[in-house]
Amino acid sequence: MAEIKAPVFPESVADGTIVEWHVTEGQQVNRDDLLAEIETDKVVLEVVAPDNGVVTRIVKQVDDTVLSDELIAEFEAGASASAEDAPAVDPDQPAAPVQPKQATDGGEPVQASAESDHKDQSPAVRKAAKESGVDPKNVEGSGRGGRVTKTDMSNPTLKADSSITSDSGRPVAEAVGERTEKRVPMTRLRKTIANRLLAASQETAMLTTFNEVNMKPLMDMRTKYKDQFEKRHGTRLGFMSLFVKAATEALKRYPAVNASLDGDDIVYHGYYDIGVAVSSNRGLVVPVLRDTDRMSMADVEAKIREFGGKAQEGKLGLEDMVGGTFTISNGGVFGSLMSTPILNPPQTAILGMHAINDRPMAVNGEVKILPMMYLALSYDHRMIDGKEAVQFLVTLKELVEDPTMLLLDL
DSSP states (O other): OEEEEOOOOOTTOOEEEEEEESSOTTOEEOTTOEEEEEEOSSOEEEEEOSSSEEEEEEOSOTTOEEETTOEEEEEEETOOOOGGGSOOOOTTSOOOOOOOEEEEETTEEEEEOHIIIIITOOHHHHHHHHHHOOOGGGBOOOSGGGOOOHHHHHSOOBOTTOEEEOTTSOEEEEEETTEEEEOOOOOHHHHHHHHHHHHHHHHSOEEEEEEEEEOHHHHHHHHHHHHHHHHHHSSOOOSHHHHHHHHHHHHHHOGGGGOEEETTEEEOOSSOOEEEOEEETTEEEOOEEOOGGGOOHHHHHHHHHHHHHHHHHTOOOHHHHSOOSEEEEEGGGGTOOOOOOOOOTTBSEEEEEOOEEEEEEEETTEEEEEEEEEEEEEEETTTSOHHHHHHHHHHHHHHHHOTHHHHTTO
């Protein structure tokens, strides 16, 4: 008999929660089949079968808290599912039709379409349904034949006659004419994000300084070289890679912005691990680019795109999220003109990028229309003086407005 244990969590992760079992006791599985999902305060981890065999006992149930390397199930390698576990089938009788599932709402049975629950739902829709507690059969579908898509689930339009229930049978939304309400529990990740943001605003002396950057030189460079860049490196040339490289250079010049606080100690980092805020269906996550001073712009672009794909698929691992000495958040992709980003403790600074808009600017006594972006640097005033913060942001601005300075190490 083998043991199936939770993954080994890093020191920064205390425990996790079983959010779903994909198998039942006595079920036969193949090697690397998905058995369970464990949600931590950073990512969702998958537990897979170590070999071909049978899951003989499930020790930890859904919503149970598990510790690092804790036993969650027992497994018998090489075994086959017992015939007693399979339903008896009369060969002389036709196969019975699939019966609709039933959920209870105040003791009264509520029919749910098996076809809707299985055939017409993609894995992404089923996953979104579990996270939100909204049954897809109560959502207006925009796909072919009224099929519910992942996009529909991310911003659901409820059917007017729906009485939405969660998996537990408790109502989470009720329709009254065209007015609906929905009540769903926070995920563990969302709770952690909320707690960290609240702690950052309450426990740090956070201050934000602003500047604006002329994006025309960078946009001209991108237009001129984007095709050659993609052909040579196999990835598209975006703006984020140059901001990462410019931030890395600015961090070298102002080490306090790259430092962190540990109690009464200031920790100056001799490396540059920049977190890039990425939006996912589960909330905001911050995977980390390691040693950005050693990465090329192509390396940065490829890694950011890899992170983005993993975030949307829920595949970011703990190793992608741990650490970081500085963070960049780009609200401009959603149209934000200006914001004050919140610190990501124990880091002491975070850079906010915003939308690029054409604005009239005075240049050498003349008015010109230029693509401008507001930059915001939030920092912990306990650690970083205003002078350093402003000089850091001005340095970043100068490097972005004249990218050749990075090449010439000026």
